[in-house]
Amino acid sequence: MTTVPANARSSQIVPPSSGDFSNRQAKTIKLYPVSNYTFGTKEAQPEEDPSVSARLQRLQDHYEQYGMRRTCEAILVCHEHGHPHILMLQIANAFFKLPGDYLRPNEDEIEGFTSRLNERLAPVGSQFNKDEHTDEWNIGDCLAQWWRPNFETFMYPFIPPHVSRPKECKKLYLINLPKQKVLNVPKNMKLLAVPLFELYDNSARYGSQLSAIPQYLSRYNFEFVDENDNVIGVSPAVQA
Template structure:
């Protein structure tokens, strides 16, 4: 039998990393207050399908002609009272979705995604300040991929082992908002700033994809600034 004293001779002591517990943390992202953004309206953009059945049928028609559908959505983050909020579209006072949509067959992913964001939220010329130099969308990390195995509503954050030909892949991209930006919302939609604590573990209201956003963003550090560009807080506030 090996005694504790004898076992200690064969134990390798691993020193703590020199960079500390946060040495591999993702980059810190600066968040601006929701009050920094100007919200306008533009022509309504009705849903393409009148029902879930019609939407799935259109997906099937697309798959038979072009193969798997590619969809991109943006996670636009700002802050309110020192807490991250996600800009989210609400349709018919009930249904929530992120800005974005499916790409056209053969369309470049980033170029197509940028065009979809413009279609949803870019201001019409009359609402754009003449002296504005608002940068284009800054598309950051792909923070999630969801897969639709069949022509059904169910999606998964993985491809089930028995599925070899998924019908749709939806990617979520982190969008870093600039200090100021004009956003125009279709008249039949609302753009809401939803706090992370409201989304977390709330699939009953927001669905499995949107309610998982707090987990996706947990790998980032955030820096909150006010209207004068003064840092007023950080998340996490603790130094590990």
């Protein structure tokens, strides 16, 4: 066994500087703290179907009448303590889902998606304050597409071979949250801020779609700001 001198063990090893590795970087997204957002409640919105079999039967009825069902869901990103968090709904203290829903037949994709988000999260009534854009959504990139090949619960991030007529396509869109926004949640649901480290590789709790969100977001750079719009951190951090 070789003995390392004490002075060598205590000295700090400084690695050589590497070359630049920032070409073709994706855009930087500004994230505001979760404390910037006001959360209220509104009337409960019960699930349309009492069971999984009833939900799949409704999907089949839709397909036979209108064709493939189109669904849009929102990835709402904020930060807490300089780490990205995703706002997602929790139902019955167990089941997690992203805000959004299926579009009506012949409904424009973005207009329909905006309507579904307002139905789920916007304040109720005519008291919208247009200056705060409480009923408007900045819909950004489509980060993923999931496909349902048959009338079953399984969905895939690709169309399986030999499937020419998938029964549903679900798109996950990045929503760029403004500095402040009022969000009203149905009484039978909770809106939770879930950190990326909790979602990552945790399909047992969140399912394959939600647990993949950290991979979807890994393409972006993030700029974390405080309540006064001061930058308090960036990710990835720039190393000297």
